[in-house]
Amino acid sequence: MMSKIVRTITNLFTPFIFMFGLYVIIHGHITPGGGFQGGAVFASGIALLIVAFNSKKVQKHLKEHHLSIIESSGALMFIGLAFAGLAFTFFFNILIGSPIFGQIPPEGSNPGFIWTAGVIPLMNIAVGLKVIAGLSAIVLVMALSSSNVRIEE
């Protein structure tokens, strides 16, 4: 566990890091970034928590077991969206024109319409989930094993 100053600053910062990570994931289709980048930002918040408090304390709230379930679900959601287009071809964008993310933006420069791009934002969210869970699990397991905690399979 680190000093009180570090812990206080971490407490202040992590909500913003998480929020920024989620922002990058959700706006992946209209701004630079996407599922992987946002997920990495989010996981870096978890890494900050592990450094500031110790890994055992973080582990009480964040089990590897649950993380691996989230990770697999993210991957399944991604490939499920790809399978959904199979009436035309694999990866076909079925949501274009539908009420969910189906809007087609006007041509030319615009402030960015979030309700567009069909399955791409959903795929960003799926990748985001997978990366958040995967990277957090990696950081957590590495921190735990460097503090000599036995990790079950």
Add this chain to the structure above:
Amino acid sequence: MQSLIIHSPILAIAIPLLAAFLTPLIGKFSSKARDIVVIVALAVTEFLVLILARDIYASGLHVYTLGALSPTLATPENFMIPVRIVLEVDAMSVFMGIISATVALAAAIYSISFMKRETGGTKFYTLLLLLTVGMIGLEFTGDLFNMFIFLEILSISGAALAGFRIRYADAIEGGFKYLVISAIGALVVLFAVGIFYGQYNLLNIAALAKVMQYTSLDQLALVLLIMAFGMKLASVPMHMWAPDTYSVAPAGTTPMIYVASQACLYALIRICFTLYGVTMNTSTIGWIIIVLGVLSMFIGVTVAVKQTDIKRLMAYHAISQSGYMLLGIGVGIAVLADPVALAAYGKTAISGGIFHIVNNALYKGLLFLTAEALFFSLGTRDLNKMGGMARNMKYTTIFFIIGALAISGIPPFNGFTSKLMIYESVYQFSPLLAVIAMLVSILTLASFTKAFQSAFTGPALPQYNNVKEVPKPMLIGMGILAVLIVFFSLFPNLVVNTIVNPATDSLINQAGYISSVMGGL
């Protein structure tokens, strides 16, 4: 059914991928259900590849465009070039796909009882399925960048599988070597892809082949690609990783990692024949591949003769057998620009090389599995510590005999047929090469006689009195491969005419490959 055939190229990649992500979830509840999911997924993949193959032999190659309105719409409206991810499956791709799917299925069945002794089975199956995805993807893709992606999937899952039994120090070493070699290979491939993209703004193989200029940058890219895939194929002098990796990989995965190397051979063939074709200096490139082949053949087998570790011995034979394929294909490339020689013996040489890929995947896979069965029962891979196992393990002995006779090219086994095709055609190209190939075959027989004699014959050893035959799933896994070997041995004509010759024809038919994606452009 018709729509299943249309979608089968992507489904053969997507279904193992789906299963790979399902297994960690299902594995949390029941390990039996997980095993069933793995086997079913691989069986479905095998089925999809087979129906796809049937359709390709009947009606020509398949193009599948991901995300398009219809699968054959490779070039979108208002575009002059294919911009989407395109899968292009011709007779050669599907030939390799059949091999990968079959070996993966046999390996997974073989692994079931083996994995009961190990922990972390869920991760093992996820990696095994991802390795299958990597192989089939590498073989089906029509796009150079995706080739790199699938190469990475194949390499990382292969390295993790090779180092799976981390309680053994040599397993970590083998896995790590494979990882380093693969990472270097993949980066070199990426660099070559970057060269193409910088010059032509294209990544699609067919589109690139159409505009290929063979500039000095293209020559550089060709050298990089041959080097990278030659390294993954473990051709001498880039073979140092193979014995370490093959000898430590657990259970059914050794044949799979070996077939993954053959998938890299496919990538090499595809690049030489389709991407470059006759634009390159065929006789020089052909001779380079021939020299790599002869070196692999000869050095592989001479080192193998003196090995005492049974899996290392087989790993060196694997290197040596890859030499035959490189020799056959190299001769084919060397005469690619000469239609008379190509018709006279070039096509036979290519067919021989390609036929040797499937034969080798079968008998080498079988031999690796029998070696692993010995390790499973005895706990040692050292030939000097074995003896008299034919008394305890009847079926394994029979499977070993089948595999050993086939690899040594004893008639009527399938190894003989493909080697004969290579000898005949290579003799017309250069007699000396054929003589070396025959010599290597004799040395192969010698070293397998030694391995058989020390493992299976001789007096019964007291410390192995209680050794029993391996469990049924392992026998089934070996049995699948053994039955296929016997079938290939009995009907070589049928096999060559139905699956090998179409593959050769499709390789030579560069124009057909290009026009099916580029259409009239």
